[in-house]
Amino acid sequence: MIWKLPFDIPLVTPTLGLPLEFFSVLGIIVFVVHISFIYMLIGASTASVVYNIMGVFKKDSNYDKFAYRMTNYTTVSENMGALWGVAPLLVISVLFTGFFYTAILKVSPHILHIIYGNIIAFLLSYAYKFSWHALENHKGFHIAIGISAVLAFFTLPFVFMSMSNLYMQPELFATVNSIWDIMFTPVTGFRLLNFFLTAFMATGVVMIFIGARWVKAGDVEIGKIAISQGKKWFLWATPLNIVVLPLLPFVFTTRISEALMHTPFIFLPFVASLLLIIAFLYVLNKFNEEVVTPQTALRAIALVLLSVFLMATTREGVRVVSFAEPLALQAEATTEFMTASLAEYKKYKEEMANKPAVDLNDPLQLAEAKGCLSCHSVDMKLVGPAYKEIANKEADKAVLIHTMQNGSVNKYDVIPMPAQDVSNEEAEILANWILSLKEVK
Numbered sequence: 001m002i003w004k005l006p007f008d009i010p011l012v013t014p015t016l017g018l019p020l021e022f023f024s025v026l027g028i029i030v031f032v033v034h035i036s037f038i039y040m041l042i043g044a045s046t047a048s049v050v051y052n053i054m055g056v057f058k059k060d061s062n063y064d065k066f067a068y069r070m071t072n073y074t075t076v077s078e079n080m081g082a083l084w085g086v087a088p089l090l091v092i093s094v095l096f097t098g099f100f101y102t103a104i105l106k107v108s109p110h111i112l113h114i115i116y117g118n119i120i121a122f123l124l125s126y127a128y129k130f131s132w133h134a135l136e137n138h139k140g141f142h143i144a145i146g147i148s149a150v151l152a153f154f155t156l157p158f159v160f161m162s163m164s165n166l167y168m169q170p171e172l173f174a175t176v177n178s179i180w181d182i183m184f185t186p187v188t189g190f191r192l193l194n195f196f197l198t199a200f201m202a203t204g205v206v207m208i209f210i211g212a213r214w215v216k217a218g219d220v221e222i223g224k225i226a227i228s229q230g231k232k233w234f235l236w237a238t239p240l241n242i243v244v245l246p247l248l249p250f251v252f253t254t255r256i257s258e259a260l261m262h263t264p265f266i267f268l269p270f271v272a273s274l275l276l277i278i279a280f281l282y283v284l285n286k287f288n289e290e291v292v293t294p295q296t297a298l299r300a301i302a303l304v305l306l307s308v309f310l311m312a313t314t315r316e317g318v319r320v321v322s323f324a325e326p327l328a329l330q331a332e333a334t335t336e337f338m339t340a341s342l343a344e345y346k347k348y349k350e351e352m353a354n355k356p357a358v359d360l361n362d363p364l365q366l367a368e369a370k371g372c373l374s375c376h377s378v379d380m381k382l383v384g385p386a387y388k389e390i391a392n393k394e395a396d397k398a399v400l401i402h403t404m405q406n407g408s409v410n411k412y413d414v415i416p417m418p419a420q421d422v423s424n425e426e427a428e429i430l431a432n433w434i435l436s437l438k439e440v441k
């Protein structure tokens, strides 16, 4: 395999002595929290537009109210999603710097869409939420704002997934040179399909849960809408996802897919899929009863979350097998670099130790060794006055010695002289020498 990695950057992972596995597990957990909010964000923003439109067509204000309530789930999820998104990014960028950094460069500047696209989508979704009542009589315009927000949110996974697929498959670094080279590939398409299916499936089951709580609180009409619509979303998206999950490990490059088959990670998508089958049958079974309890819905949510967790762990598995070889090469390059640096340092130390001792009988050599000559010269003013000038002005040897050892200010100029590290013996030699430079008129 020919790797095009930045091996010239020696990487030492700062782990505080903790095993790397600790950071992997931390990465998985923070990612699951982050992605759960992102799923809710995508689902809730879509739902609030869909039911806003349905409210208009059905002329049913309950749909409108339901749609409005979903905007709260959008804004809370987008804040939490963005906040928690920082954590997995930090873990990944520290653990896999070379891969992450290279992929970011390759998909630049389009990766910046994550920043400005997010800001646009944030602003649109807030405008949609807070103009709800003000634009009551301009429904078309209001819905257009909502659709724009949803479309803006939908662009983000395309950009992010492209970068993510690139860094996880470093063998593509040599051929991928822009975001478009990776965005329209089967791996990105398939993982995006899984992403959107999971978003709708997860939002569906959450809608059932919040609907059940509304019914329990006496908000029966809107609660029933949430439950029945949530079931539709869930029962539609989940079967497709059940098929998609076990196929996911095979969309990566042959090298990664084959390596994955020799690890237990390959079983996780099947287990995740199985959990979804159970959740599907469970919800289907409760489908006949019009009203489910919040507890029932929570069980389905738990199954979905567990399946999301297993898929996140599978992703970690992809990284483990994908980075094994290049990481070993990188470690080798780092060791080489460190060994060379240490050897150079040792050589320097030896050179310093073998330097001939300063000849005390030669004051100029002593002044040089003590660093005096970086500020003084014999007959020219540098930072400090010329030694000749000093000799002409000051005849008291004790004063000179005192200055050398304690520093001086304002005697010649505004620039002060800091105290120097000279012994009594050295100061004596230097002072005698400076005084001997006095010009006889």
Ligand code: HEC
Residues within 6 Å of the ligand: 367, 370, 371, 372, 373, 374, 375, 376, 383, 384, 385, 390, 394, 399, 400, 403, 404, 408, 409, 410, 411, 412, 413, 414, 415, 416, 417, 418, 420, 421, 422, 430, 434
């Ligand atoms: C960071 C720059 C700097 C270094 C290094 C430095 N000097 Fe000075 N030296 C000065 C300055 C500036 C003055 C003038 C101070 C003043 O105006 O009071 C000065 C003044 C002196 C004076 C005049 C003192 C007096 O009271 O008239 C002597 C003697 C002297 N330096 C010797 C030395 C010797 C010897 C060394 C090395 C051991 C040394 N200097 C290193 C900046 C330096």
